[in-house]
Amino acid sequence: MTTRRKFLTTTTVGAAAATLAAPAIAQSTIRWRMQTYAGAALAEHVITPAIDMFNKIAGDRMQIELFYADQLVPTGELFRAMQQGTIDAVQSDDDSMASPTEVTVFGGYFPFASRYSLDVPVLFNQYGLNEIWDEAYSAVGVKHISAGAWDPCHFATVEPIRSLADLQGKRVFTFPTAGRFLTQFGVVPVTLPWEDIEVAVQTGELDGIAWSGITEDYTVGWSNVTNYFLTNNISGAWAGSFFANMDRWNELPDDLQTLFRVCTDQSHYYRQWWYWGGEAHLRVHGEDLELTTIPDEEWAQVEAAAQVFWEEIAAESPTKARVVEIIRQYNADMEAAGRPYRYT
CATH class of the missing domain: 3.40.190.170 (Bacterial extracellular solute-binding protein, family 7)
Incomplete structure (x- = not known):
């Protein structure tokens, strides 16, 4: 049997109705x-x-x-x-x-x-x-x-960093919390629009960048305006x-x-x-940046300072204390698990 709905969809009237309805569907995106x-x-x-x-x-x-x-x-x-x-x-x-x-x-x-x-x-x-x-x-x-x-956080700089003393007075583009932490080692955090960073290094407004790993340094062009890459990082991801x-x-x-x-x-x-x-490929095969390293015994001062920093953050609120405790427990578990989770 031919129903009214079927009739409307198989006649000129139905076709016209469908045509009129089409723009409304597109507009509903x-x-x-x-x-x-x-x-x-x-x-x-x-x-x-x-x-x-x-x-x-x-x-x-x-x-x-x-x-x-x-x-x-x-x-x-x-x-x-x-x-x-x-x-x-x-x-x-x-x-x-x-x-x-x-x-x-x-x-x-x-x-x-x-x-x-x-x-x-x-x-x-x-x-x-x-x-x-x-x-x-x-x-x-x-x-x-x-x-x-995402990537770890390393320094890419114009001048080489081979000791903590070399960080003194360095004007560095970095993240707010990372900058807050690094000031105790003489780093001067600088905030600029992302697209201005390359020119700021070229003009001397910045001495370096602590915003990424080596993959981004090459991908976005920062390796073209810096000369050295510090293998020590302040965060693994x-x-x-x-x-x-x-x-x-x-x-x-x-x-x-x-x-x-x-x-x-x-x-x-x-x-x-x-x-x-x-990160691995460009350390080995990248030609723009020379690798430098702060000795482990000296870098241990930065790692120890991070533990103090964690305590300072945890004291600011119960929620922050919860997060710090989770991070602390997780890292303890990884240390206890041993290789390949942590190398002790």
Whole structure:
């Protein structure tokens, strides 16, 4: 039997109705604006592939427009812009985007909290940091989607660093918490827009960079303006996350939330091997930077200072004390586990 619905869809009237409906479907595409902490050259590795993948799979249902460091707002204003809905999503560490949460100090490079890149996802997924981050960000209207591990934190400098004394007076681009820690060794932290760093080194405004490992130094061009790479690091892995405005996140259907998580997880995975392989390959085969090292017995002073720093941070609030205790327990477990988890 021919029903009224079937009749309308198989006649000129039905065809006309479908044609008129088509623009409305296209207009219903969910559109997000997302900004990363990374400049264009670095973003090609740390986020662009993930967003391209999401857009390709989501198709007409949702599209994310990606902006690089400081394109819409300065990196230090990313959190507020996302919280207010000016930006729908952000990729950054807590520290750089000036998050007003108790966990902010642990984003980016918390001194000596991790030794290897796998430490970060284990801390979040198995030792309880995910729950603490979710609690902290839910309280301020932001969704913490996932955290991942990136590169270690090393110095790339114009002049060689071969002792702690060589750090005195060095003007260095670094993360807020890392800078706070390093000031006791004479480092002068400098805050500048990401895209200005290369020129600032060339003009002498900066003496060096403590913002990444050697992979990024080569990828973004910093190896072209510095001469030395210090093999000692103050952290084995950067901790960065994907975030979204809570209302925008809650508006997404479950399958698009899942797709976004899958794409960000793929991004985390890519960085695991890209950085790990790059750090080794460029130390051995890179031609731009000469490697220098502070002797272990002297560097031990920096490691000891980190333990004092942890205590200072833990004393600031109960939430910070919880995180420090987790980091402390995790590192104790790794030491007890021995090789290959820790080399003692």
